[in-house]
Amino acid sequence: xxxxxxxxxxxxxxxxxxxxxxxxxxxxxxxxxxxxxxxxxxxxxxxxxxxxxxxxxxxxxxxxxxxxxxxxxxxxxxxxxxxxxxxxxxxxxxxxxxxxxxxxxxxxxxxxxxxxxxxxxxxxxxxxxxxxxxxxxxxxxxxxxxxxxxxxxxxxxxxxxxxxxxxxxxxxxxxxxxxxxxxxxxxxxxxxxxxxxxxxxxxxxxxxxxxxxxxxxxxxxxxxxxxxxxxxxxxxxxxxxxxxxxxxxxxxxxxxxxxxxxxxxxxxxxxxxxxxxxxxxxxxxxxxxxxxxxxxxxxxxxxxxxxxxxxxxxxxxxxxxxxxxxxxxx
Numbered sequence: 001x002x003x004x005x006x007x008x009x010x011x012x013x014x015x016x017x018x019x020x021x022x023x024x025x026x027x028x029x030x031x032x033x034x035x036x037x038x039x040x041x042x043x044x045x046x047x048x049x050x051x052x053x054x055x056x057x058x059x060x061x062x063x064x065x066x067x068x069x070x071x072x073x074x075x076x077x078x079x080x081x082x083x084x085x086x087x088x089x090x091x092x093x094x095x096x097x098x099x100x101x102x103x104x105x106x107x108x109x110x111x112x113x114x115x116x117x118x119x120x121x122x123x124x125x126x127x128x129x130x131x132x133x134x135x136x137x138x139x140x141x142x143x144x145x146x147x148x149x150x151x152x153x154x155x156x157x158x159x160x161x162x163x164x165x166x167x168x169x170x171x172x173x174x175x176x177x178x179x180x181x182x183x184x185x186x187x188x189x190x191x192x193x194x195x196x197x198x199x200x201x202x203x204x205x206x207x208x209x210x211x212x213x214x215x216x217x218x219x220x221x222x223x224x225x226x227x228x229x230x231x232x233x234x235x236x237x238x239x240x241x242x243x244x245x246x247x248x249x250x251x252x253x254x255x256x257x258x259x260x261x262x263x264x265x266x267x268x269x270x271x272x273x274x275x276x277x278x279x280x281x282x283x284x285x286x287x288x289x290x291x292x293x294x295x296x297x298x299x300x301x302x303x304x305x306x307x308x309x310x311x312x313x314x315x316x317x318x319x320x321x322x323x324x325x326x327x328x329x330x
Contacts, residue, residue: 004071005033006158006190007057012066014052014214022263026052027063028214028270031289032192034158036071039184039191041205041222043198045237047262049214050194054078054162057192072158077151081163083143087135094131097121097150104154120149124179141172148179158190165200177203198241202226207295210234213262213270216289220296230298232275269299277302 012030015023027049034040042050055061057068058078070076080086087096098117101108108116121131124145135143144164151159161180165173181204183189195201201208201222208225210218210233218231229235239253257274266272268283275282281301290303297303 003036006036006038006071007032007034007068007076007192009033009053009057009068010066012053012056012063012068014049014056014061014063018263024262025265026214026262027056027066028265030066030211030214030216032209032216034190034192036157036190037184037188038207039193039205041193041195041201041208042211043195043201043208043237044211045196047213048211050196050211051162052214053211054160054192054194058160070158075154075157077154077156077159079144079147079151079159079161079164081166083140083147083167084135086147087143089135092132092134093121093126093138093146094118096135096146097153100150100153116153117149120153121146123152124149125175139172140168141175144168144172144176145179148176148183152183152189156189158192160192160194162194163196164193165197166195173197173200180204198226198238210237213260213265215270215299217271217299218297219289220294224294224296230292230296230303231271231300232277233271269301 010031012027014027015025018024030049030053032040032042032053042053044050052061056063058076091099094114094117097120098113101113101116105113118128118131122128126142126145126149130138130142135146138146147164164180165176168176177200180191184191184204191204193201193205205222208219208222209216210225210229210231212233218225218229218234220230225234226238229238236253236255239251253276255274255276260266260270260273266283268285269275269278269287272278272282279301287299287301289297289299290301291297292303
């Protein structure tokens with residue numbers, strides 16, 4: 001029997017109220033799963049819904065609809081984007097890391113909790129000389145190490161990391177990524193890694209999900225998606241990534257049309273109007289995730305086969321069969 005995913009979220013939807021009664025559609029039917037020992041990366045431009053997804057999975061925000069299930073409830077921890085803002089500025093480093101044990105492991109003696117906190121800090125590369133410092137006395141990379149040590153102190157089954165390296169310089173970013181990769185390898189911790197940094201995703205993630213306007217547009221093994229993205233939006237997003245080799249010239253894919261308002265969601269492909277490969281059938285109805293080869297999926301009707309065959313059909317079969325998806329747009 002195949003073990004259940006450590007995390008399984010289905011059809012998550014979330015809107016936020018804005019001026020004059022309008023609502024921003026942050027998530028529009030997101031389903032995602034993380035297997036045991038796996039790191040899944042979620043990438044996309046600003047406003048794609050990545051952070052909203054992370055907050056819902058952590059229970060910090062309630063979805064309008066949908067479900068989230070954990071195979072190990074209570075064993076999920078978070079690492080946040082701004083390390084200093086997530087640390088109590090009045091507490092010493094060792095007290096910050098010990099606090100989860102003070103709250104959740106009262107059966108341990110104070111000396112044992114203190115010992116585990118110190119060992120946790122050493123494990124993330126912070127020597128004893130740092131343990132009595134305040135957060136403001138640490139560098140950004142050291143602050144993020146404290147956040148990681150605090151997240152690991154209760155021995156979680158999974159970490160949800162929201163842009164954990166975005167505020168760090170390149171050299172420190174590499175150190176944090178190496179630390180996370182080592183934790184995953186040695187302790188088998190699952191991770192949901194939210195980022196816009198393609199380089200860090202390539203370094204740490206087993207699988208990748210590309211988000212646009214609150215939907216997952218493509219998912220698959222990281223190496224496969226980065227090497228040959230199937231969805232037109234994935235191709236546009238990845239074409240804009242920086243290449244460290246100065247001898248390699250890249251040509252970002254330019255998208256025509258305006259970014260549509262997030263207060264109005266059309267009942268068809270959300271990328272229509274900007275997609276360079278758009279066909280009339282793209283506006284015939286909502287587009288579900290379509291499995292291509294292996295474990296890859298794409299929210300594009302071209303994933304079904306040759307474009308000429310698609311154009312010859314008055315309506316793609318999957319738009320008639322997927323009644324649940326049809327109802328979700330009504």
